[in-house]
Amino acid sequence: MFKRRIMQVMIVCVMLVSTVSTSYAQLFTDVPDNHKNKAEFDYLAAWGAIDANQGTMYRLHDAITRYEAAELLVRAMRADTENRPIPMYTDIATDDPRMPVIATITELQVMTGTDGKFNPDAKLTRAQAAGILIRAFGLQGSTTSTFPDVDAAHWATPAIHTLIANQITTGFEDGTYRPSQSLTRSNFAIFVARVLNPAFRLAKNEVPVVKPTPTPQEPASCERETNKKTYKVDVAVANMWKNYNAARQVDAPSTTNPVQMDKWINSMTLSQKKWLVDRTDTQALYNDEVTILESRGNWYRIAANDQYVPYQKEGYPGWVPKSQITATTKNYDDCAIAVISSKKANLYEADYKKVHVTVSYATILPIIKEAGNYYFVQTPDAGVKLLKKIDAKKHESYEAIPKPSAKTIIDEAKRYLNLPYLWAGTSSWGYDCSGILYAIFKAHGIMIPRDSFYQATKGTAVTKNNLKAGDLVFFAYNGGKGKVYHVGLYLGNGQMLHAPHYASKVRIEPLNQGVYQKNYAGARRYL
Numbered sequence: 001m002f003k004r005r006i007m008q009v010m011i012v013c014v015m016l017v018s019t020v021s022t023s024y025a026q027l028f029t030d031v032p033d034n035h036k037n038k039a040e041f042d043y044l045a046a047w048g049a050i051d052a053n054q055g056t057m058y059r060l061h062d063a064i065t066r067y068e069a070a071e072l073l074v075r076a077m078r079a080d081t082e083n084r085p086i087p088m089y090t091d092i093a094t095d096d097p098r099m100p101v102i103a104t105i106t107e108l109q110v111m112t113g114t115d116g117k118f119n120p121d122a123k124l125t126r127a128q129a130a131g132i133l134i135r136a137f138g139l140q141g142s143t144t145s146t147f148p149d150v151d152a153a154h155w156a157t158p159a160i161h162t163l164i165a166n167q168i169t170t171g172f173e174d175g176t177y178r179p180s181q182s183l184t185r186s187n188f189a190i191f192v193a194r195v196l197n198p199a200f201r202l203a204k205n206e207v208p209v210v211k212p213t214p215t216p217q218e219p220a221s222c223e224r225e226t227n228k229k230t231y232k233v234d235v236a237v238a239n240m241w242k243n244y245n246a247a248r249q250v251d252a253p254s255t256t257n258p259v260q261m262d263k264w265i266n267s268m269t270l271s272q273k274k275w276l277v278d279r280t281d282t283q284a285l286y287n288d289e290v291t292i293l294e295s296r297g298n299w300y301r302i303a304a305n306d307q308y309v310p311y312q313k314e315g316y317p318g319w320v321p322k323s324q325i326t327a328t329t330k331n332y333d334d335c336a337i338a339v340i341s342s343k344k345a346n347l348y349e350a351d352y353k354k355v356h357v358t359v360s361y362a363t364i365l366p367i368i369k370e371a372g373n374y375y376f377v378q379t380p381d382a383g384v385k386l387l388k389k390i391d392a393k394k395h396e397s398y399e400a401i402p403k404p405s406a407k408t409i410i411d412e413a414k415r416y417l418n419l420p421y422l423w424a425g426t427s428s429w430g431y432d433c434s435g436i437l438y439a440i441f442k443a444h445g446i447m448i449p450r451d452s453f454y455q456a457t458k459g460t461a462v463t464k465n466n467l468k469a470g471d472l473v474f475f476a477y478n479g480g481k482g483k484v485y486h487v488g489l490y491l492g493n494g495q496m497l498h499a500p501h502y503a504s505k506v507r508i509e510p511l512n513q514g515v516y517q518k519n520y521a522g523a524r525r526y527l
Contacts, residue, residue: 027052030060037186040193040200049076049192058189062350063182065383067098067120069129070105073136076192079104089118090323091257091381110136115327121356121382127156127179129188133168134159137195141165147177154179167201168194222335222366223378231302232380233288234326235259236359237427240282240318244299248275257323258357261429265422273423274502280424281318282307282450283435286359287380290325291315298322306442307450308458316450326381332366338375338392339364339401339443343415343428345391347379356385360427362443367394401445406470406527412440413489413497419506421499426450433499434487436506437472441526448472448526452487459524467523468492473511476521484521 031041045052049072074081084103086094092102102118105111111132113119124132133139142158143165150157156179163169168191171177194200235257241247250272253260284290284304291314294301299319307316340363346355356379359365365377368384375387375394395401413436422430426439434452441448449455456474467473469492476484488498491508496516499506509516 028056028058030057037190037193040190043197043200044076044189044193047076047196048078049196050189058185059350060184060186062185063123063383064129064185064188065120066111066118066122066124067102068185069124069132069188070111070120071098071101072189072192073110073132074101074104076196077108077136079108087113087118089113089116091117092120108136117326117381119381123182123383124188125180126177126183127154127160129183129191130156130159130163130179133191133195134162139163139166139168139195147171147175149176150179163191166195167203170202222332222368224331224334226329226331228331229327229329230331231290231292231325231327233284233286233290233320233324234380235324236286236357236363237261237429238284238288238320238324239280239424240284240302240304240316240320241280242278242318244296244301244319246279246319248272255321255324257321259324261427265420265429270503276423277502282316282424283426284320285363285427286357287363287365292325293317295322300325304450306447307438308447308454309450310454328380330378332378335366335368335378336394336396337364337398338367338377338387338394340391341393341443342391345387347377347385347387348374349385352386356382360429360439362426362428362439364398365392370394395445398445403446404444404527406468408444409440409470409527410489410491410497412443413437413506416506417497417508419499421502421504421506423502431499431506436499437487437489446526453484455487456484456522456524459526462523462525464520464523468525470527471523471525473523474521475516475519477519480519480521486519488516490523 027041027045031038041050041058044050081100081104084100084107086099086103087106089102092099098120102120139162142161145161145164147160150160160177160179236259239254247255250267251264253264253267282304289305290302291305292300293303293314298321300322301317301319302325303312303314303317305315309316340359340361343361344358347357347359348354349356365379365387368376368378370376370389373389375389375392376384377387379385416428416431416436420430421432423432424435425431426435431439434450434455437455438448438450449458452474455472459472462471467490469490471490473488473490473496474484475486476482486498488496488511490496490511494511495508496511497506497508511517511520
């Protein structure tokens, strides 16, 4: 049946090409009338495979994403998207406007996900494109041609040979195919045009005309494939709960992917914020590495590796929805890093306009490359995104971050004066007393423990009469003799900056008055 459908498509193609004998007006600003592949784009527009909006760019040299490829294929195949079975991908909501295309391409078995995800924003490699095109259009044939960079045992070798046999592509001028390189939007469109209309296909033994175009989305030299699977936080902020499945209805915006932190925090009353005390324990930020400790239903018990606790060697434990965690086998230890220095920062798509995600102060991301006013940073599960340089500081590694002065730490902390307190908060949407200090020191290359009672056990002990600006001051029950429950940042002159409690904001208060004088328990120096 599928082969008969392809034959029908080919017959219509022959009829259509006879009607497209003259060039259309310029369809895209980056496909002028003298562009060597203008005819292919005219054809695809007439066929209905692409939309031609005059005055817009096609973004020829951007890497094509899995969803973009799926949409072009569905339209090229003229497949009906109505009433398709909805696939259960964990990264695509059933009411996502992209779902009809994804459901169609999945049911046709042209593209399917991995590990329960479709990964719509992931870049499509040249090897993956070969397999997809073969499945979409039922192409057959093979060739004896070989490529030095495509081993005979490579999973995509048969599909690549079929593309060559059908004169869809011949590889690069240096004789390579580059299977792991991202395919550009231009090349994928041209390949589809060649499949639909044989008049566009390459001549036998034609000198390759496809030249590699450097793009920000190409795999970087600092990216390494490993056999080890690591797990990363895939949302701007992940609340880590004491018990699984404990979130209330009001907490729903914080349990999805993506999260809606503004909506969550702004929707809670003070009593609802108080309820969080001893129910959430901490938060992990976008791209933080975690360890999976346990799995129950739709929840993982994870350990945040960078948050020290003495009772769990992997890091601070807590429960998070599974949708907020992603796995990767890629290693970026050789990459430079961008440490977010703005209170919040947007990561943009390749068009420099659409926001992929907004992340918190102290978020750390690998830098793949940089150009102009942007860093191109690697995300946990959505490929490379753009970050304005003004929103981050670049360092060759975390260890290379220069140690800060007391003034730097204090100035950073003062930026958050009047920010409402949030129990367990480690993000710039809301901090608790120890979370704000953990975040600020982390952003400046110093990993201190997450909680106040552990912060009080590290660093260097300091007597009260030897306090210096930048020291951490602690308070404990039972007149300072019991368990530490609070921490502040000493500013000098008897003043401290702190986040007191759920109904308060970050503020500056005297150290030596009231309950703080009574419950003073000591100080530690980390600078």
